[in-house]
Amino acid sequence: MSALEALGVAGNAGVRLKLQSGRIMIGCRQEPPAAVVDLLCANESALLMILSAREAARAALAANPPDDCSDAHWAKARRGLKRFVDAGWSDKAAQLGWTDVELYRLPPIWSRIDLTGAALLIGDRPVIAVTEGSIVIETPSGAPLKFRRPSREHLA
Secondary structure, three states, rough: OOOOHHHHHHHHHHOEEHHHHHHHHEOOOOOOOOOOOOOHHOOHHHHHHHHHHHHHHHHHHHOOOOOOHHHHHHHEEEEEEEEHOOOOOHHHHHHOOOOOOHHHOOOOOOOOOHHHHHHHHOOOEEEEEEOEEEEEEEOOOOEEEEEEOOOOHOOO
């Protein structure tokens, strides 16, 4: 069972997870079922990536825009990021190994899109695929546009 499926099972059992000091904390009204705890333990590393990505997305949504970013551009970036998270693409990207920096990095200035996380560049266009190497969106003409995952040397 995947980490996302484990999250669903946990949620259905009334178990809520949060990240605290790099550890997964389990919260629920009563003792969680042993089978759910076992399932979460079996998926711990993937759950850590997903929960970390969710926190990074929340931080990006709450952040102030870069200095040269207009209110309209920032609102569009935030809408796209929120849809990316709400539709579950953020969780899928985290499972595929996308880092918080690759997805949610805020550039020092908006004109440095090469330093901007891919999830902030989606805007009002729908996401149609997330793979290990790219995020694919649909342009207004209906054509696919790929945000390719940067190679490791570009992230330093």
